[in-house]
Amino acid sequence: MERRAQINQMSHADKCRKGDAGSQQVQLQASLMHLCRLLLIFLASLPLTAPGSTAGCGQTARVAESVSPQVRQEVIESVAQEIRERYVNPERAGPTASHVVGKLRTGTYDSLADAGQFATAVTNDLKEASSDRHLALAFDPPRELRLLRMKASTGTLAPSPPPTAEEMEAARRSNFGFVKAEILQGNVGYLDLRTFLDSDQFRQATSSALGFLANSDALILDLRRHDGGHLNAESFFLSHFFGPSPVELFTVSERGQKARRRFALTDIPGKRLPEVNLYILVNASTASAAEATALTLQQLRGATVIGERTLGDSYGTTEVPVGHGFVLRLSTYYQFDPRTGRGWEGRGVEPDVIAPAQSALDLAHLIAVMELAGSDLAENSKSELAWLVPLLQLKAEGPQPIPSSQLKSYTGKFEQITIGNDKGRLFMLEPSGVSWNLVALSDDIFLIEDLSVRPESQARIRFIRKANGRASKLWILAPGGRVTSLSRTD
Secondary structure (H helix, E strand, O other): OOOHEEEEHHHHHHHHHHHHHHHHHHHHHHHHHHHHHHHHHHHOOOOOOOOOOOOOOOOOOOOOOEEHHHHHHHHHHHHHHHHHHHHHOOOHHHHHHHHHHHHHHHOOOOOOOHHHHHHHHHHHHHHHHHOOEEEEEEEEHHHHHHHOOOOOOOOOOOOOOOOOHHHHHHHOHHHEEEEEEHHHHOEEEEEEEEOOOOOHHHHHHHHHHHHOOOOOEEEEEEEEOOOOHHHHHHHHHHHOOOOOOEEEEEEEEEEOOOOOOOOOOOOOOOOOOOOOOEEEOOOOOOHHHHHHHHHHHHHOOEEEEEOOOOOOOEEEEEEEEOOOOOOEEEEEEEEOOOOOOOOOOOOOOOOEEEEEEEEHHHHHHHHHHHHHHHOOOHHHHHHHHHHHHHHHHHHHHHHOOOOOHHHHHOOOEEEOEEEEOOOEEEEEEEOOOEEEEEEOOOEEEEOOOOOOOOOOOOOOOEEOOOOOEEEEEEEEEEEEEEEEEEEOOO
């Protein structure tokens, strides 16, 4: 009993000690959490500094998600100053700057305490005043800081900052602008490109894509969804379509600066394609550097531009930090054709062949194969292309309309087979009872439609008519040139 009492007393004392320790630990955790909260409040109250800020010594560039009247005024004044001094079109610079200053003075922005909403409103007013889709104001404190680190003041223009890890990952997932590279029928290459990025990865992707397409007899460049991009990347891409000798591609004009002539690069890592036939797809979404690419290849390489008139956007931009976490995208230069002295701002690039954007690829493929079929290729290649042309015409233009009287002249029995007419559509009936639809490729040649094989492997029928128009025989044409002649028997 005595021993048990001692054990109970010891156990009770131990529990008390543990309880005291647990209580102390809870108190310590509470104290630490309180200190963390105080530290966060203190850090949040600190102003955000930016290396290279135009603020005086000891002053800082302050970032706020909600904007005061003073912040709105300072940002608008900075935006207006940058536009007056550096906007690419001096005739529009003053009116555009005055437009947003006037909006500020009349109280248009007074109710916009949210930084993002304020930036959106200013952007809309800038575009309205200038008719320039590039001009824009954004609330992006991290980007403003990156820009400030690259320059001595907000008044000095500088290159865009290098991409962040997130931006590089997004570029990688989009394959640096290269969406598709494939070989179409007739050995026609096809490249779907969406942007020009000034990076080693873009240059590597360019070399890889064009290397894959280097043995094509013709090449279709699809720029229908290309939004432009960096001048350096544009020059690098264009250089692949010229020889190593210097070729002037385009000229860049920046306000207050001497015009800069841009030449094809004499040294590129990939294979050059100076002789390949080029066909370029464009539409109203083709913009900026993509328009320069289409125009340059049209003028210097005889490329056939197919589709719709382009956007008409020759301005290039620079990002300018304007204080309080805001960044202005400012048009500061434009490109033009040195041979004509004309740019494409507001007018776009005119296609050689006008076509709806959605059918431009089929039409380009057809034109490319037709021109190859009439070129100096080997005879066996030309016969294959000639066989392919009607199929591409069918895809691009649809079935040939044939007068009903002519269709009637084709119906009847031709030895083992019968040609019938079902509501204006011909069909071929074999002795076994199997029926095949006939699709018009021309007024006297029809595809024997067999969905189990590729169109180029499907046989065709050609009707041979007498002077009176009635078909006296038909030929069954097989791929490779074999012909079977069947005479009319009815």
